[in-house]
Structures are given as structure tokens and as C-alpha cells.
Amino acid sequence: MDTQYPKTIDEAVSALSDGATPLAGGTDLMVEVNFGHRRPDHVVALRRVDELAEWDGSTIGAGVTWRRIELEGPKALAEAARTVGSPQIRNAGTIGGNVATASPAGDGLPFLAAVDASIEVRSATGSRSIQWDEFFLGVKKTALEADELVTGVDLPEDLPERQAFGKVGVRNAMVIATVCCVVTRELDGLTRVALGSVAPTPMRARQSEEMISAVARPSESDLAEFARLVAAEVSPITDHRSTAEYRRHAAGVLARRLLGRCLR
Amino acid sequence: MIVSFIVNGEGVTARVTTPVSLLDVLRDQLELPGSKSACEQGECGSCSVLLDGALVCACLVMAVDAEGSTVRTVEGIASEGTLHPVQVAMHEAGAVQCGFCTPGIVVAAADLFDRDPTPTTDQIKEAVAGNICRCTGYGAIVRALESVAGERR
Structure with missing residues (x-):
């Protein structure tokens, strides 16, 4: 080789x-x-390229x-x-x-x-x-x-000050995500919701973002509607790690929880 | 191709013709079987070694990528016949049952204490989160490592 x-x-x-x-x-x-x-027979080892670690x-x-x-x-x-x-x-x-x-x-x-x-x-x-x-x-x-x-x-130069990541898995350490999610919120309410493990690629829940961005101080019922919308927007599959149904439910719960952290 | 690197302070060479792991070279060519081969996917931590000072799974290091590097295995944790405090503490606390995970835990814990002589219990648990033990339930392992931290406080 x-x-x-x-x-x-x-x-x-x-x-x-x-x-x-x-x-x-x-x-x-x-x-x-x-x-x-x-079985690669020609490998380019990148660990010594200092520029890549900048x-x-x-x-x-x-x-x-x-x-x-x-x-x-x-x-x-x-x-x-x-x-x-x-x-x-x-x-x-x-x-x-x-x-x-x-x-x-x-x-x-x-x-x-x-x-x-x-x-x-x-x-x-x-x-x-x-x-x-x-x-x-x-x-x-x-x-x-x-x-x-x-x-x-x-990354953009100005990142939202309020941002949170969460992950659902079968244990706390050494686990591949059943669902993972990032929620960010700007002071003017602009909210972004991105999820992993619930679609073939990382995805944004754009309808949910639009709904909750328009609400300055979300009530309990707004948050419940937000969670319902996120769960409706994802497109998970059933595999050896979880069922589509559980992933969909967990996506809504997780996004709502992370939004709660951003609102605190 | 020939790969040259340093293991536990000694220069070594290995002949590598396929993309085998550093773990295979350590065990099969360099007569260093302390690092264990189990999951081969970085889940169990039983092959933990230090590569250029960083704790990694030797099963996930392609042997050719060790070229020019410095490797420390569990065989290099004790110095000149004196056990590392982590080894002494694990022995005294009965933190070893079947022993398969022990080398990886010794390397991970030695790395922790090199970076932080007085870790908290949470920091200890996090430091060995990548080392799976199916015998002890971790209680004795954590108590052993807490005793090392306690002696240094």
C-alpha cells in the first residue's frame, strides 16, 4: 500500500x-x-497538514x-x-x-x-x-x-447569542443520536431549528421556525404547537436504533426543550 | 511499506502492506499485547493508547499514520518496575475482575491524572466514559481513581 x-x-x-x-x-x-x-491501497494521511487545524x-x-x-x-x-x-x-x-x-x-x-x-x-x-x-x-x-x-x-461572523444543542440516545456517553437538534433564537425572536437523525441529511424545520419566530413571548400553548409542528416536519425512518414514531415524538419534545433554554 | 515510530521510548519499525490498525501492529508485530482487541470500532476503549500525547483508540489509528509519531501503551505506564499510582489504586480497590478492560482504563486514567492531578468524581467518570467494563459496574474503578485524586489533594 x-x-x-x-x-x-x-x-x-x-x-x-x-x-x-x-x-x-x-x-x-x-x-x-x-x-x-x-480497503484503501492509496491513502493521504492529513494529520500533518497544520493548515487544516487552523x-x-x-x-x-x-x-x-x-x-x-x-x-x-x-x-x-x-x-x-x-x-x-x-x-x-x-x-x-x-x-x-x-x-x-x-x-x-x-x-x-x-x-x-x-x-x-x-x-x-x-x-x-x-x-x-x-x-x-x-x-x-x-x-x-x-x-x-x-x-x-x-x-x-x-460560520457567519455574528452567531445568535441564544443557542442550544440536545441529543436523545439510549445512554449518556458513547451514543449515536436517535435525534439531535440545535435551536437558536435572536433577540428579535428570529428562531432557527435544525435536526439530525430524522432525515437523510441534517434538516431545518422551517415552518416551525416561521411560526415561533413571530411570537415574542411564547405561551405554553404556543410551545405545544411548536413541538407539534417540528414533529410533523421531520421525516424519520425506523431502524435498529429507534422507530420513526419515537424519533418524531422525540424531535418535538427536544426542540421545545431547547427553545425553552433559549427563552430563559 | 515500512513505518517507523517510537513506542514507550524505543524506536520501532513495522512492515505494513495493508491498511491495518496500529492496534494490530502493536499486538502482532511488536509483541505488545497489553492493548486489547475487542470491538474494533472505537466503542469499548480496551485498546486505548496515547498517540503524540493524545488518548485515542489504537484500533482506529491506521498503522501507516503512526509514522514519525510517539506512542505510549499500557506497557509504558509503569516506570522501571514502579507501578503507576493508578495501577496501585486499582489493585488495592479490587477494581479488576476479568481484567480485559483494565489496560484501557489504566491508560485513560493515567492520561487524566497527567492533565489534572485532582479531578472530581464527575471528571473521573467522564474520563473513563469511553472504556466499557462489563464486570465491575464501575464502582470499584471510580473508587480507585477517587483515591488517587484524594491522595494528591
Whole structure:
């Protein structure tokens, strides 16, 4: 097998143009390798590309680990980071890997959807910035071309002060989300609701957002209506982790609870 | 290809022809079977090692990515015949039953105490959240680690 150890993004994307497999934290790729689902024979190891670990204001480099985001990230993203895997996984796994793997259950993805983040990608021939909803196309399907590398995620400069992340799973540690959710609320009431694990891609509950954004001081009945709308907007499936019915219910309960935290 | 790195202070080389894990190389080529192989998906923590100072699951590190790195395994936690305080405390508290998870817990706990000599009980529990034990119910493990923190306060 052939491995390359680029030190710069330019070297990394040049190696990718030959059809190599990018390797960052390995927490997704190695599971597939260990179970015999993949056997890459040409790997580009990205851990030594310092540029990818840069965190420049509102642009988080793809190589920034969950551990670092847990300590330094914006509130709801840091809360999400704290629920990613275990300490071992958070020391290795990166936000770029979460984005490129594009699991419906990716814990970091609802935050990116909630704040309308863009994904920065680069190839040997150029770079582009892709809005999150044009990047995530389906279950583990993205707009990323084979010769492109996710180099970072670009957040808006001004993030809502009130933001909260929550996750439902079968236990507190080391769990893949049954439902995960981010709610943000601006002082003028503008509310955003993004969810994971309830659709093929991270999604926004736009009708629910519109309804609750128009209410300056939501009453109990407004909150109940909000929860009902969120549950109606998601499109979950039944699988080995949960049923569609439970996910739908949990999505409404979780979104309402997180909105409550933003209103406090 | 040949991969060169440092394990427990000694330079080593391994011949790697497939994308095997660092765990496989440690156990099968380098005669370091302390790190256990169980879930192979980062769930159980029994293969916990320090890679360039960061606690990781060796099963999720591609061996070729250890090139030029420094690895510390459970075999490198005791120094020159003196057990690490975590090892002593786990022995004394009876925090070992079948022993399969013990190496991973020793490495994770040693990493915790390196970063914070006096963690709280919650911090201890969070530090070993990635290490699954199916025998002890964690009570004795947490008590052992609390005693290490207590001695240092």
C-alpha cells in the first residue's frame, strides 16, 4: 500500500487527484476498514497538514478535533462536540470528517444547518464554498467530488447569542443520536431549528421556525404547537436504533426543550 | 511499506502492506499485547493508547499514520518496575475482575491524572466514559481513581 504524508493543503489535494483516500482522525474510515467494507491501497494521511487545524475566527479548519471544539467552540457546537463518541474519539475525530462522512446522525451537522454554514472545499484545480444544504445530498452523500478535500467550515461572523444543542440516545456517553437538534433564537425572536437523525441529511424545520419566530413571548400553548409542528416536519425512518414514531415524538419534545433554554 | 515510530521510548519499525490498525501492529508485530482487541470500532476503549500525547483508540489509528509519531501503551505506564499510582489504586480497590478492560482504563486514567492531578468524581467518570467494563459496574474503578485524586489533594 502507498501512503502520502502531505504537510500543506496544496500537497494534499495534489495527492487526491490520483484517486487516493483521505485519512483524518480515522474514526469513521477505520471502522469500515476493520470490518472489511473498505480497503484503501492509496491513502493521504492529513494529520500533518497544520493548515487544516487552523481556526481563524469564523472559519474552523477541517482538521480541528472535537476535543478542541468542546473547549473553544461556539456554545451549541461545543455542546454537540461534548457528545461525540468518547474522549478517545473526540481526540481523533475532526469536524471535517463529520462533514465529509455526512452521516444523518453526525452530531456537528445540525449546528452547521442552524447557522447556515458553508463548507469550504479545495481540489488541485480550484476551491469552492458550498452552502450546507447544497453540500449534504443524502445518506453519506455529498456534493464533494473525488478529487476535492473539505478544508473547513465557514460560520457567519455574528452567531445568535441564544443557542442550544440536545441529543436523545439510549445512554449518556458513547451514543449515536436517535435525534439531535440545535435551536437558536435572536433577540428579535428570529428562531432557527435544525435536526439530525430524522432525515437523510441534517434538516431545518422551517415552518416551525416561521411560526415561533413571530411570537415574542411564547405561551405554553404556543410551545405545544411548536413541538407539534417540528414533529410533523421531520421525516424519520425506523431502524435498529429507534422507530420513526419515537424519533418524531422525540424531535418535538427536544426542540421545545431547547427553545425553552433559549427563552430563559 | 515500512513505518517507523517510537513506542514507550524505543524506536520501532513495522512492515505494513495493508491498511491495518496500529492496534494490530502493536499486538502482532511488536509483541505488545497489553492493548486489547475487542470491538474494533472505537466503542469499548480496551485498546486505548496515547498517540503524540493524545488518548485515542489504537484500533482506529491506521498503522501507516503512526509514522514519525510517539506512542505510549499500557506497557509504558509503569516506570522501571514502579507501578503507576493508578495501577496501585486499582489493585488495592479490587477494581479488576476479568481484567480485559483494565489496560484501557489504566491508560485513560493515567492520561487524566497527567492533565489534572485532582479531578472530581464527575471528571473521573467522564474520563473513563469511553472504556466499557462489563464486570465491575464501575464502582470499584471510580473508587480507585477517587483515591488517587484524594491522595494528591
